[in-house]
Amino acid sequence: MEVQRVDTIRSLKFDGKNFLAYKEGLKAALRARKCWKIMIRRENKREKDGTSAIKQKRKEYRNKVLLLNDILTNTLDDGTRVRLAHLKRPQAKWAALVDDFEKKSFAVGMFKRRELLNxxxxxxxxxxxxxxxxxxxxxxxxxxxxxxxxxxxxxxxxxxxxxxxxxxxx
Structure with a gap:
């Protein structure tokens, strides 16, 4: 029996609402692709040392950055994509999203807690x-x-x- 991989990225879309749900979905998808640590800047490009092993690691890193940029850009709505277009690196785009939307999420959390109580x-x-x-x-x-x-x-x-x-x- 052949195992089919589900493309979770196709269903992932951020429309400016519910950032934390989008973040959790994106985190899961990127962890599966071993890219999440690059996105949150816990993994950086290796310094050149002339060895073929480091050359290979640097190439893998560049490919993962391209994949990150593709996934992040194509899971954003048009308005958010345009607003972040001036940022070239996916890590910078992600940092801008977190800065913008996690602050709003605090207020939304307070609203939801009040909704629960009432x-x-x-x-x-x-x-x-x-x-x-x-x-x-x-x-x-x-x-x-x-x-x-x-x-x-x-x-x-x-x-x-x-x-x-x-x-x-x-």
Whole structure:
């Protein structure tokens, strides 16, 4: 039986929203291609020393940088791509994205946490199962943002959001 490799890059697209989800997807795709450390500048181009081993390493590094540039450029929406076009190296483009969007992610994280604390069940328009899924979806979004959400917080949000309808349960 032949194993087919799934091209995760095709489905990865950053449209200016949910940067942390994009970052996690990109990180996974680049780790699979052994390029992530180059992107975050933990791996640098080797200095020339005349040996064939170093020549080979330098060539591999250049090829990975080309691959990084291709992946990063082609997973960005047109507006973001144009905004970063003046930056030549993929590492510089990535640093600019992180600077721009991780700051916004902090504010989004605070908004999502507030949303979790204020979530309310709407018995007229949703089933209890859908309400639980909605609360769990908020938790997952916060988890993607590296925000710790305890089971206690989720249970508190679920129970307080039930309101008067299920007061006897609460």
């Amino acid at each position: 979530v309310e069940f709407d018995p007229e328009n949703e089933l209890i199962r859908d309400y639980i899924h909605r609360v769990e979806a908020i938790r997952q979004e916060l988890t993607l943002m590296h925000e710790e959400v305890s089971d206690r917080e989720v249970i508190t949000a679920l129970l307080t959001g039930l309101g008067d309808t299920y007061e006897s349960m609460v």
